[in-house]
Amino acid sequence: GEDVEQSLFLSVREGDSSVINCTYTDSSSTYLYWYKQEPGAGLQLLTYIFSNMDMKQDQRLTVLLNKKDKHLSLRIADTQTGDSAIYFCAETPGVRGNTGKLIFGQGTTLQVKP
Amino acid sequence: GAGVSQSPSNKVTEKGKDVELRCDPISGHTALYWYRQSLGQGLEFLIYFQGNSAPDKSGLPSDRFSAERTGGSVSTLTIQRTQQEDSAVYLCASSSGPQTTIYFGEGSWLTVV
Numbered sequence: 001g002e003d004v005e006q007s008l009f010l011s012v013r014e015g016d017s018s019v020i021n022c023t024y025t026d027s028s029s030t031y032l033y034w035y036k037q038e039p040g041a042g043l044q045l046l047t048y049i050f051s052n053m054d055m056k057q058d059q060r061l062t063v064l065l066n067k068k069d070k071h072l073s074l075r076i077a078d079t080q081t082g083d084s085a086i087y088f089c090a091e092t093p094g095v096r097g098n099t100g101k102l103i104f105g106q107g108t109t110l111q112v113k114p
Numbered sequence: 115g116a117g118v119s120q121s122p123s124n125k126v127t128e129k130g131k132d133v134e135l136r137c138d139p140i141s142g143h144t145a146l147y148w149y150r151q152s153l154g155q156g157l158e159f160l161i162y163f164q165g166n167s168a169p170d171k172s173g174l175p176s177d178r179f180s181a182e183r184t185g186g187s188v189s190t191l192t193i194q195r196t197q198q199e200d201s202a203v204y205l206c207a208s209s210s211g212p213q214t215t216i217y218f219g220e221g222s223w224l225t226v227v
Contacts, residue, residue, distance in 0.1 A: 035218070042205060042220035043157075088157065092216075101147060101170065102207075102216055104157040 006089050006105035013113050018076040020108045022089030025070060029091040032065060033102065034074045037086045046074070046087075076110075084112045116140075118219035120206050126225045127196055135191045135222045139208030146189050147209075147216065148181055152202040160204075163189065164211070196226045 003025045012018045024032070030051050035043040049056045049063045049072075056063045062075040076083055089105040119138040127133050139146050148160040159173040163183045174180070178196075183189040193200055203221040 031215070033216070042203075043207075043218035045215065045217055048215060090157075101159050101162050101173075102149075102157075103159075106156045 004089055004091055004103050004105040006087075006108045008106060009109050009111070011111040011113065012079050014079060014081055016079055018074075018079045018083070018110055018112075020074045020076075020087050020089075020110065022072040022074075022105055023070055024072065024089075024091045024103075026091060026093045026103075027067075027070065029093055031092045032063075032072050033088075033090040033092075034061075034063065035088040035090060035104075037088065037107070039085075043088065079110075079112050081112045081114060084110055086110070118206055118208050118217055120204075120219040120222050122222055123220065124223045124225075126227060129198060129226055130195055132192065132194045133196055133224060135193075135204050135206075135224070137189045137191070137206030137208075137219060139187065139189070139206070140217060143208035143210050143217075144186065145209040145211055145214070145216075146183055147207040148189070148191050149205040149207065149218075150175075150202045151205060151221070152199075155202075157205070160191070193224075196224075198226050200224065201226045 006022045033048040034046040036046050047058050054065050060077045064073045086107040086109050088107045090102040121136045144165045146163045150158045161181045162170040178194045181191045203223050205221045207216045207218040209216040
């Protein structure tokens, strides 16, 4: 079945780079997403990548996709205290029987220390 | 509207009562999703609407849960005879179709006492 896994916690110092990793099982995934959830808030779409790409950069964010290993990562450059949040990796499984719903990882809590 | 709008943002209800949660998707979006996020849990898919197709209800946890989408726009998630384990954040999302970017609302925080 479809499964998405993430490490649960990451702590970095302000100014360092953060790398949050995610693995997924469905090789036919079409879109892969990163969402950010701040305390008491909903999910904010950070970025996404098509499965036919291997990298996408958006300001301080870099997404790397290794389709062979089914591994997705999110790199945040110059991490700030405002980046402290839970980061969710998600995929849309392939079109075989898929209705477009997202499968989420458990979320990685990023703690940024001043 | 500019984003996905949900109401109420917070709801406290007594065990056994029915609750309705509302979602206004982004204008023009044909796909609408409901997810649930319980304390300490991940995000659980509940139901998905796409245009006039039959909804995918595969994630609804029991027959106390139902959802409608009227006129292809606004959706209401109804929980009958609420239980304490229904306490969670109920998140609505929309997209312009399957396999397109999905945007979430701020959620409705439900507490059953």
